[in-house]
Amino acid sequence: MPHRKGLRRKIWTVFILQAAAISFAAVLGVYGASAVLKHVLIQTALQEEARHYWQRLHADPGADVPDTYNMTGYLVAAGGDNPRVPADIRGLPVGFHALPRAQGGSLVLVEEDRQGRRLYLLFKQEQVDSLAFWFGMAPLAIVLVVIYVIAWTTYRASKRAVSPVIWLASQVQRWDPKQPESAILKPENLPTDVEGETLVLAQSLHDFASRIESFVERERDFTRDASHELRTPLTVIRVAGDMMAADDKLSPMSRKALGRIQGAGRDMEALIEAFLILAREGDTGLPDDDFDVCDVVAEEVEKARMLLAGKPVQISCVRHGGFRLHAPARVLSVMVGNLLRNACHYTDEGRITVTVEPGQVSVADTGIGMDEAQLARVFEPFFRGGQHNKEGQGIGLSIVQRLSARYGWPVRLESRPGKGTTATISFPEYQSLD
Incomplete structure (x- = not known):
């Protein structure tokens, strides 16, 4: 049925669009979180680490540069050089940098103190990707799965909720406008899931169809009876008028009145014929x-x-x-x-x-x-x-x-x-x- 397919397709389309919109918003959120992780949290962490190192270096000139599993540091004396500094970051100016993927994709902080010493702090790209996955992609996958499960469950519940309406539409669609089958909408013939507002609608349609059946029956009775009963006296009038017109003894005044009677009879016959045609709905x-x-x-x-x-x-x-x-x-x-x-x-x-x-x-x-x-x-x-x-x-x-x-x-x-x-x-x- 077109109504059934249309309604269910619309519901399914709405839920697909809703799930797609939520998924798109979630992906944008994770992407934004990843950007914040890279360019805010890690940058802040490197700056704090650099500040802490300068304090330690001021207290102990022999303090070692940071060197951990996630981060590697390099110190270059004023006017000097450190061959251990990777060539990709050696020429970077002071500030925070994100290297391209072709150069390893690491995050680099370059700082310089008042004595001209330069500190390089490099956060490994592998760790950045790992953090982005565990704090971004994994929660995103879980959120999307939950969204899809909720959307599917809600769709099934909505489908069950509108099933009575679809059934009701399919029954009404099969009705003949000239003779609607209202018996199917009697309370005892309704499915058990037809309740609430749908039950009220079904009862209203049943009452409406019953009234239509009554109107159609009255219209048929009227046109049948009118076509017979109205033509009978007109036929009598026409025949009587023709017989009177054949009387040669009729006075001119009477013949004139008879002519008017015959004309009015012809007009009335044509008028009744037109009304009977127009009285029938659709079919004459x-x-x-x-x-x-x-x-x-x-x-x-x-x-x-x-x-x-x-x-x-x-x-x-x-x-x-x-x-x-x-x-x-x-x-x-x-x-x-x-x-x-x-x-x-x-x-x-x-x-x-x-x-x-x-x-x-x-x-x-x-x-x-x-x-x-x-x-x-x-x-x-x-x-x-x-x-x-x-x-x-x-x-x-x-x-x-x-x-x-x-x-x-x-x-x-x-x-x-x-x-x-x-x-x-x-x-x-x-x-x-x-």
Whole structure:
């Protein structure tokens, strides 16, 4: 599981970096201690030894120069020479010196008294290295071993501590968003190491998943019942309206009212269809078909002609190359139908032209149009530009925009006050018929 590997890898990486940082700090510390040992402690010791020797020489002119296992001394009389002084240190000036490795790497202190006598004190490099190892490298090795053991033990303990969280993440990752399996997170099904905050989290996720299951079930029941129950009365209204329209004895006023009833019924049917599509989360429940866009558009244009009865408005469909889509045809019908109804409601005279060309469908009208302020709010629910006494609920374009976002079909509107509006639906993926 990616979550499991990710969390454990992060913990392991943190402990490795921590151990490496501590090890680096320890090495620097030992290196610094070695430098202090060489250049401070040994230098101080040689200076104290030289001071002690000058005191002894002042009291006893025949006092021997220091000569021990770790240190060798040489005394050169004023203006004289001592052939025993090694050639590497013979020319060194007064002061403390560290010879290069090629010259033995020893530490040398050169001092001269008031009478011009020069004292050479040489501390052997072998002893310096030995002291650096026993007082530096050996403790460093022990410290590093302790650090690694503690880091490994802490990692194992941390791994055991986060194991319940990893298990919980793996269970949640396998959930189907439409039907989460919350039963696995019941208290009796949890592993024994799930406790404390992890237990609280598991219980909260169980309650949350149970609520999601309830919501999903209610959504399915609603869409199933609504698709049946809402269409049934509309079908009755439509059939009854068609029967009444066939009556030649109907008065002009009654026929006008009947036309409004039939138009409202068609609007309500399209609105219910759009709501049922949008009510489903992710899946619309409609099958994906390979369909000719021109056929769907032509059908919606014929439906829109009924909305223009009595208006001096011409509606036409222009084809500049057809194309096919692989998607639910009903979704495109709802989008084009809403754009056409919007154009019919806001166009009192002139024409409405629906143009189909490869990759896009546009609906252009010569209606009242919109200014920039209205155009910026046109996709807001219940916003109605222009004349507010026009028919419609003010949610048609909002539905179009939501469906375009759902299917990845961008919608673009261009409009000028008094000149009309053009709505264009683009289809990034399509199959050309030409």
